[in-house]
Amino acid sequence: MEANGLGVGFLVVGAGFLGAQRAAAIMAARGCRLVAVHDANPEVAKVVGRQHGVRVVADYASALSWDEVDAVVIATPHADHFEQASMALEAGKGVLCEKPLTVRPEEARQLAHRADELQFRLATGLNHRFYPPIRDALALVSDWAIGRVEHVEAEIGHMASPEFLRSWHTDISRAGGGTLMDNGPHACDLVRRFLGEVVAARGNVSNPLGLPEGCESEATAWFRDHDRGTAEVRSSWTLPKGYLTIDIRGTEGRLHIETAPWKLTGVLETGRRITKRYLAERVSERRFRGLFGCERSLVREMEAFVTKPGGTQPRLEATGWDGCRVTEMIDAVYRSNTLGQEIPLKERQVRIVAGEPVGVAQEPWG
Structure with missing residues (x-):
């Protein structure tokens, strides 16, 4: 909702690649305005600030006291997320934090609980939910168009460039892990969206690229739900082509999703075959990126974040509790790799206030 109109x-x-995209998305999103940019490297922040004509702030803590700042978008190295999100919540600001929400599950749970206690919105940046083929597949699954989902397979990643491998992403103290902590959150989140809540995980990680210890370049994870449903996730920094593909098998049909480029195919319970190539949407997306400098999915995520909850429909964006569960899933895979056994996932203890949506705080605006 709008604040003061x-x-x-x-x-x-954070004004690196993702932070710059987030800033551009705010400029393009309805109901949003960019107030300022902060980065540990002032020169990087100045580039983004000049591009959008907004202030560059050197001291994060002082900027949190500004009345014109209603919410904070965090797009910094993973290990910084917990402290920065905590500071924002305690200052009375809403938070949209890039995935992963945190690198430690206990910190993610603490953030989600605190956001509910303070009644401020906490969301996790998992914008792949807004990709057209994923959006349409979620709608089909919700309508039981392929029956009950029995199995989901997701592969995500890219061929890591030398520049990427020299960045903070391979510094375990800042990244908290490798490809599973980097790309994996998107796949884990979508597994939950298609399959339902997962109750156990196992997996293994490897390092064919010879990266520093604790920073895997390959990971495979297996999950199961409470009703015999299963999922497999592969996350890789050596993927030769594509970015994210998902196969969903139901009792009455199947779906196949590609995101580079967008495509959705499948067979529905009625026997009807579907093929959607999103040609018009792809042309529109290229124009949009050229005009605004960001993915349209990021804009849609920002607009969902500022939209006041209402009715019985679930939130479109990923909540803090969604980000918390994703962090728990990834941590369980790492522990399974170390212990060589399946790791059960704890039930979430969430305080529920009558008449209030869980994980969606009352906004301080409008």
């Missing part, structure tokens, strides 16, 4: 004011923390 001007739109929700955002401070972007």
Whole structure:
């Protein structure tokens, strides 16, 4: 919702690749306005600030006291997320934090609980939910168009460039892990969306690229739900082509999703075959990126974040509790790799207030 009729004011923390995209998305999103940018490297922040004509702030803590800042977008190295998100919540700001929400599950649970206690919105940046083929597949699964989902397979990743491998992503103290912590959150989140809540995980990680210890370049994870449903996730920094593919098998049909480029195929319970190539949407997306400098999915995620909850429909964006569960799933895979056994996932203890949606705090705006 709008704050004082001007739109929700955002401070972007982290002005690297993702932070710059997030800043551009705020500029393009309805009901949003970019107030300022902060980065540990002032020169990087100045580039983004000049591009959008907004202030560059050197001190994150002081910017949190500004009345015009209603919410914070965090796009920094993973290990910084917990402290920065905690500071924002305690200052009375809503938070959209890039995935992973945190690198430690206990910290993610603490953030989600605290956001509910303070009644401020906490969301996790998992924008792949807004990709057209994923959006349409979620709708089909929700309508039972392929029956009950029995198995989901997801593969995600890229061929890591030398520049990427020299970045903070391979510094375990800042990244918290390798490809599973980097790309894996998107796949884990979508497994939950298609399959339902997972109750156990196992997996293994490997390092064919010879990266520093604890920073895997390959990971395979297996999950199961409470009703015999299963899922497999492969996350890789050596993927030769594509980015994210998902196969969903139901009792009455199947779906196949590709995201590079967008495509959705499958067989529904009626026997009807579907093929959607999204040609018009792909052309529109290229134009949009050229005009605004970001993916449209990021804009849709920002607009969902500032939209006041209402009715019985679930939130479109990933909540803090969604991000918490994803962190728990990834941690369980790492522990399974170490212990050589399946790891059960704890039930989430969430305080429920009558008449209030869980994980969706009351906004301080509008």
